[in-house]
Amino acid sequence: MASTSTIATQCLGYTPIPVALLSADEVPAVDLYRKDSETGRLRLYRAANLPMQPEDLQRLIESETNWLYATDIDHDEMQRFIRRKLDVLIRDETLSLRDRFGKLNQVVEGLLTSAFQTNDTDEVMRSAGNISSLAVRLLCRDDMAAGDLISLLHHDYLTVTHSLNVSYMMVALARDLRLVGNDELTAVxxxxxxxxxxxxxxxERILTKNDRLQRREQRVAQKHPALGFRRLGKRTDVSYAQLMVVYQHHERTNGKGYPVSAVGDEIHPWARLCSVVNVFESLISNRPYRARYSLNEALSMMDQHLSDGLDQEMYQCWKQSIRKK
Ligand SMILES: [Fe+2]
Incomplete structure (x- = not known):
């Protein structure tokens, strides 16, 4: 399923609100703006004191308007509103677990995109924390198997989509391996x-290049673990394990990874966990230069060429997990 139409774009000074979370009987009492599809400018759509009718919402959906915007003066109130509505969504027993997860994923992908576009680490951290605690509540249920989860994901080549997919898969694998207690799954x-x-x-030019990267470009792209480490290294709200995931997720147990060719146990267990699902996720997602591989193709490629540098126990567990439905 393509997810691009669901994604919010960042408008400086505005907070995006998913239309999917609005209902006529509960609309936030703030001015709401809509993006003009031709000029890209925001225009007042509905003033705070005006009611919203079910037909208005219907019209928004029909015109594929997936996001409205509130000014950042209302940022905190909007964040509380979104959080409350997502809370209700994941507890909604009238919807199947698959439907709830699908809707949650669609909304959080847009919210995280918007946070990434700000390039503000505080905003990304806030967004990541909120999303994690909501997603884990669905992912740690016994009836949510890793195989089911994969069939619900988007497979675009976007850093946000990839990051969310890896996050969900890390939770599923950590849970199946019992690598951490349930109370630590949100941190994972x-x-x-x-x-x-x-x-x-x-x-962006390097990240979205249509051809394979040249050697010099590859070296630039391979700096991202160290750049991430630098960005998060001094924060008190990032744990050592989380920091090691950022820094070591491209290390390989056989020493053939980067940035420093660490080997075996020198690589933190959470980073080894991330490596397994990171390789798998990259194979089952579209790339600018190739279409995605099927689940079986991905596993057979990993078996033949890519699993050497992965933690074998984790990799074997992942293979079993994704075949379970
Ligand atoms: Fe990476």
Missing amino acids: ATAGILHDIGKLSVS
Whole structure:
């Protein structure tokens, strides 16, 4: 499923609000703006004191308007509103678990995109923390198997989509391996969302290049773990384990990874966990220069060429997990 139409774009000074979370009986009492599809400018759509009718919402959906915007003066109120509505969504027993996860993923992908576009680490951290605690509540249920999860994900080549997918998969694998207690799964999810944060400091031209990268470009792209480490290294709200995920997720147990060719146990267990699902996720997602591989193709490529530098116990567990439905 393509997700591009669901993604909010950052408008400086405004907070995006997913239309999917609005209902006629509960609309935030703030001025709401809509993006003009031709000029890209925001225009007042509905003043705070005006009611919103079900037909208005219907019209927004029909015109594929997935996001409205509030000014940043109302940022905190809007964040509380979104959080409350997502809370209700994930507890909604009238929807299947798959439907709830699908809707949650769609909304959080847009919110995280908007946070990444600010290039503001505080904003990314806030967004990552909120998303992690919501997602883990669905992901740690016994009836949510890793195989099911994969069929619900988007597969675009976007750093945000990749980061979310890796985050969900890390939670599923950590849970199946019992690598951490349930109370630590949210921290694992946040580490997954943040693992490629260093890419915010790498040029978009390199990240979205249609051809394979040249050697010099590859060296620039491979700086992202160190750039991420630098960005998060001094923060008190990032744990050592999370920081190691950012710094070591491209290390390989056989010493053939980067940035410093660490080997075996020198690589933090959370980073080894991330490496397994990071390789897998990259294979099952579209790339500018190739289409995605099927699940079986991805596993057979990993078996033949890529699993040498991965933690074998984790990799074997992942193979079993994704075949479980
Ligand atoms: Fe990476």
